[in-house]
Amino acid sequence: MGIIGSTLQPFKATAFQAGKDFFDVTDADLAGKWSVFFFYPADWTFVCPTELEDMGEKYGTLQAMGVEVYAVSTDTHFSHKAWHDHSDKISKLTFPFLGDQNHVLSNQFGVLREGVGLADRATFVVDPDGVIQIMEITCEGVGRNANELTRKIKAAQYVRANPGQVCPAAWEEGGDTLAPSLDLVGKI
Secondary structure: OOOOOOEOOOOEEEEEOOOOOOEEEEHHHHOOOEEEEEEOOOOOOOHHHHHHHHHHHHHHHHHHOOEEEEEEEOOOHHHHHHHHHHOOOHHHOOOOEEEOOOOHHHHHOOOEOOOOOOEOEEEEEEOOOOEEEEEEEEOOOOOOOHHHHHHHHHHHHHHHHOOOOEOOOOOOOOOOOEOOOHHHOOOO
């Protein structure tokens, strides 16, 4: 079964978030909300802090759109806190970091690297019903773009709010959409 259109499975993970004590996040906490699971290979690395900083720059915009971001690696919540306390880039971030040292989330999303114990560089967008709507997985050396992710989430939210409409390639908020029908077949 493909992951797009599948439902988020039950989970519980301990989170670190700046300015808060450690706390648990479960699948029940996501009910009724848009969520981003932003998997990255490991704390204290190279491309990961650049991606997380980029995501941090869009975090306010995403929150205003009703979206919560969860950074996830197979490190512990203690490692997340230590990284936050010692890295100039990571110390600015205010979204939750989930510890997945038991690989529950990495396995559920199918991004655990066999024999390595690290998650792939992967992003999943989960809608308010717990259904996975968007996924992106890149190779180790290719960082993601939070602007593009934000655009995709806006499109997913538009499609959810406007049944019968779809967003074409490179769609931007306010742009033209399509209403799929036999009349459009072969005319686009």
